[in-house]
Amino acid sequence: MQSNIEDRYLLEATLAGDEEAFGRLYDKYVAGIYRYVSFRVAGKEIAEDLSAEVFLKTWQYVKQGNRQIENVKALLYRIAANTVIDHYRQGGKEYLALSEDSWNQIVDKVSLSEEAQKKDDLRQVYQAIKSLSPADRELVLMRYSNDLSVNEIADILGKTPGTVRTALHRALKTLKAIIKNRTKT
Amino acid sequence: MMLYRCKKLIRQAGFGINPALGWKQANREALLAEIRRSPVWRQAQDQPRVEKVSFSFAAFLPNYRVIFRPVGIMAMIAAIVFSGSIATVSAARSSLPGDTFYPVKIGLERAQISLALSQEKKAELEIAFAGSRLKEVEEIIAQQDLSPDRQIKAANNIQEAISHLTTGLDSVQKRLEDINKADDDKQAVGISKLVNDNSLILEENLLQLKGKIVKEQSQEKVSLAVDKSLATIDQALVKIDETNTKSLAMMVEKASVLPGNEAKENAAAKLQTTIERMEKKIEVTEQKINSVNQDIERTETAAKLEAGQAMLNKKESSLDKAVGSVAAMLSEGGNATSSPEVVNQDALRQMVKDVENKPEEAKKTIEDAKKILGENDTSKLVDVLNKVRETNSIVQDAREKLKSAETLFKPVEK
Numbered sequence: 001m002q003s004n005i006e007d008r009y010l011l012e013a014t015l016a017g018d019e020e021a022f023g024r025l026y027d028k029y030v031a032g033i034y035r036y037v038s039f040r041v042a043g044k045e046i047a048e049d050l051s052a053e054v055f056l057k058t059w060q061y062v063k064q065g066n067r068q069i070e071n072v073k074a075l076l077y078r079i080a081a082n083t084v085i086d087h088y089r090q091g092g093k094e095y096l097a098l099s100e101d102s103w104n105q106i107v108d109k110v111s112l113s114e115e116a117q118k119k120d121d122l123r124q125v126y127q128a129i130k131s132l133s134p135a136d137r138e139l140v141l142m143r144y145s146n147d148l149s150v151n152e153i154a155d156i157l158g159k160t161p162g163t164v165r166t167a168l169h170r171a172l173k174t175l176k177a178i179i180k181n182r183t184k185t
Numbered sequence: 186m187m188l189y190r191c192k193k194l195i196r197q198a199g200f201g202i203n204p205a206l207g208w209k210q211a212n213r214e215a216l217l218a219e220i221r222r223s224p225v226w227r228q229a230q231d232q233p234r235v236e237k238v239s240f241s242f243a244a245f246l247p248n249y250r251v252i253f254r255p256v257g258i259m260a261m262i263a264a265i266v267f268s269g270s271i272a273t274v275s276a277a278r279s280s281l282p283g284d285t286f287y288p289v290k291i292g293l294e295r296a297q298i299s300l301a302l303s304q305e306k307k308a309e310l311e312i313a314f315a316g317s318r319l320k321e322v323e324e325i326i327a328q329q330d331l332s333p334d335r336q337i338k339a340a341n342n343i344q345e346a347i348s349h350l351t352t353g354l355d356s357v358q359k360r361l362e363d364i365n366k367a368d369d370d371k372q373a374v375g376i377s378k379l380v381n382d383n384s385l386i387l388e389e390n391l392l393q394l395k396g397k398i399v400k401e402q403s404q405e406k407v408s409l410a411v412d413k414s415l416a417t418i419d420q421a422l423v424k425i426d427e428t429n430t431k432s433l434a435m436m437v438e439k440a441s442v443l444p445g446n447e448a449k450e451n452a453a454a455k456l457q458t459t460i461e462r463m464e465k466k467i468e469v470t471e472q473k474i475n476s477v478n479q480d481i482e483r484t485e486t487a488a489k490l491e492a493g494q495a496m497l498n499k500k501e502s503s504l505d506k507a508v509g510s511v512a513a514m515l516s517e518g519g520n521a522t523s524s525p526e527v528v529n530q531d532a533l534r535q536m537v538k539d540v541e542n543k544p545e546e547a548k549k550t551i552e553d554a555k556k557i558l559g560e561n562d563t564s565k566l567v568d569v570l571n572k573v574r575e576t577n578s579i580v581q582d583a584r585e586k587l588k589s590a591e592t593l594f595k596p597v598e599k
Binding site (some may be wrong): 015 | 210
């Protein structure tokens with residue numbers, strides 16, 4: 001709550017001529033937005049370009065000044081989600097919500113000194129997430145890879161927290177079943 | 186694997202992805218620059234800031250005083266941090282290839298391009314940054330001294346700048362393709378003209394810079410590094426030529442379908458300039474063929490003289506072996522024709538022969554282009570363009586063959 005009030009103040013300050021206030025919003029959210037985008041597209045350069053676009057679009061939205069912004073963080077992630085979807089739409093490709101490229105990068109980052117088991121587990125996690133439905137996949141990734149709360153996810157998706165909580169519970173149940181089946185086989 | 190481990194791994198994976206510091210900073214600077222450009226921000230500058238912020242702040246936040254104070258302190262901290270980033274950014278802007286901040290400069294430019302609102306602005310920036318690469322090369326050449334280490338470093342740095350130039354031109358070409366696919370013909374004509382005008386300037390400047398690069402033969406390492414940088418420049422020149430051809434084609438094709446005469450007249454004027462440029466290119470290629478021919482002649486004469494001198498020496502050394510010497514002379518003469526140098530020479534002659542008629546061929550095609558353009562029929566602009574393209578490919582082909590001939594010629598020189 002406190003964080004959102006501060007974010008809204010920063011937006012007001014930007015509109016009042018303090019561009020550095022927007023810079024502070026950028027500092028606060030750039031890593032999260034970049035992470036969100038990176039998980040969903042292939043390639044560092046595309047992730048950088050799209051993340052830059054997210055902040056620019058946010059500013060364009062804010063400067064119109066005729067719409068009340070309730071939750072700045074939710075607005076940023078909503079714009080990020082639409083930017084990624086647009087990117088896939090323009091390329092005529094199916095939106096996957098998890099890029100294999102990005103995941104492989106994460107797997108590669110696991111150093112040799114760490115147990116080989118971790119690499120193996122990460123590969124299994126990827127396969128398990130991939131088996132989820134697109135909606136469930138999105139929920140699980142938002143909740144865990146972006147560390148967003150149920151309320152924040154609800155704001156981003158424009159749903160009630162109750163609906164998101166139930167959907168997330170179901171998604172995790174499915175994920176658990178997938179993992180169980182994979183371990184058996 | 187348990188579900189809790191799965192969640193933990195997803196969380197860890199998320200935190201394993203972080204944006205590069207250079208990009209983050211460059212993008213921040215570009216974003217704030219974009220905000221400063223907006224009328225909303227400019228208007229706000231003319232108003233008393235505190236009142237406005239407090240007023241609108243109070244409108245949605247009853248306890249604003251509680252929050253305002255920590256935010257004020259945060260603003261001060263941010264200002265200090267930001268002053269540091271300004272120093273970094275200004276250091277980056279004046280950096281040259283090989284400097285620590287050079288990647289930041291490149292990142293900053295990329296961010297600026299991605300934040301530009303229109304395709305036109307993006308293309309403008311890309312072209313401007315290509316010009317910056319040439320300025321960097323100019324500075325590197327000006328700073329060069331005679332120490333071999335510095336020369337090698339300079340050659341490598343030139344190569345880096347030129348590689349970025351080539352990458353930038355790739356992006357310009359891609360942008361042209363995207364614009365070409367879009368429906369806005371008028372915008373396409375404008376951008377292609379901008380690219381075409383500037384690619385000509387880039388070509389001219391890069392050729393001048395190439396002429397300034399001194400090739401130091403005394404040190405093999407230096408010579409190798411310089412050769413590499415010259416090869417990179419040649420590749421960039423080819424890229425510029427490609428960009429030029431692509432932009433010209435787009436300009437002519439789009440102008441042909443646009444209503445009104447202005448765009449068509451502009452395209453015709455551009456074609457006229459290209460024809461003149463092409464004529465110069467043909468002339469230079471012709472001169473190059475002549476010069477390679479002369480070089481072959483000279484090398485052959487030198488080889489004959491050397492062989493004659495060797496034979497004379499043998500004759501003088503022993504009169505008794507006169508008969509043997511003549512035999513040796515004959516045998517050496519026979520061997521001379523099959524020595525690797527002369528084999529190269531023959532191949533070289535053949536190569537030059539292959540391109541000898543190219544300038545004439547190109548002249549005929551360009552004459553045709555001139556004739557069609559002289560008819561002042563704007564519906565035939567695409568025909569002129571096709572003739573110009575044909576000429577260009579003939580000249581390009583001749584140039585490539587001559588280049589291979591020159592590589593063959595090198596061992597003979599040594």
